[in-house]
Amino acid sequence: MIKDVERVLVSEEEIKEAVQRIARELEKDYEGREIMFVGLLKGSIAFMADLIKEYSKTCTIDFMAVSSYGSGTQSSGRVNIVKDLSVPIDGKDIVIVEDIIDSGNTLSFIKAYFAAKNANSVRICTLLNKPSRRVVDIDVEYIGFDIPDEFVIGYGLDYNEHYRNLPYVGVLDRSVYS
Ligand code: IMP
Numbered sequence: 001m002i003k004d005v006e007r008v009l010v011s012e013e014e015i016k017e018a019v020q021r022i023a024r025e026l027e028k029d030y031e032g033r034e035i036m037f038v039g040l041l042k043g044s045i046a047f048m049a050d051l052i053k054e055y056s057k058t059c060t061i062d063f064m065a066v067s068s069y070g071s072g073t074q075s076s077g078r079v080n081i082v083k084d085l086s087v088p089i090d091g092k093d094i095v096i097v098e099d100i101i102d103s104g105n106t107l108s109f110i111k112a113y114f115a116a117k118n119a120n121s122v123r124i125c126t127l128l129n130k131p132s133r134r135v136v137d138i139d140v141e142y143i144g145f146d147i148p149d150e151f152v153i154g155y156g157l158d159y160n161e162h163y164r165n166l167p168y169v170g171v172l173d174r175s176v177y178s
């Protein structure tokens with residue numbers, strides 16, 4: 001464990017089990033339909049990669065990049081599209097893949113954006129959820145773990161663009177940002 005990690009919150013093994021559980025749920029729920037997974041860059045990369053490898057049915061993937069955070073540990077509430085979808089999504093069954101839902105600002109913006117583009121359905125799949133931090137009400141259909149209000153890093157999640165490569169989710173030591 002590196003020194004900036006106060007403690008491991010979700011281990012590699014626990015992540016693996018959650019990925020398998022969610023993949024099985026998706027296979028069941030989307031029986032006879034084809035999912036288009038849309039990963040939100042950059043935080044979702046690890047989860048997205050593991051989830052699509054575990055998912056055994058036919059599917060397509062795409063990515064979007066939005067910015068909401070700047071460089072601190074607080075959400076700004078503003079969402080900008082940094083990279084848009086590369087294909088039309090009308091009529092598609094979309095599963096948005098996200099690393100973590102905090103205030104809910106990012107996902108409520110993205111969901112409205114997809115609805116306006118006439119997707120057939122839009123559901124949200126997140127590895128981590130911080131329910132105590134929610135500012136906007138939003139339905140989240142697939143959740144890996146509900147976690148307490150602590151700033152976490154690893155498995156795609158960053159602080160100032162670092163720590164995304166850790167294979168587990170850890171709590172960032174407060175001394176790093178305070
Ligand atoms: P929201 O718009 O407030 O729900 O924030 C969602 C985005 O904020 C996520 O995609 C993350 O990039 C970032 N974020 C929220 N909480 C954390 C955290 O604990 N660690 C790292 N990034 C976070």
Ligand code: MG
Nearest residue numbers: 041042043099
């Ligand atoms: Mg993010």
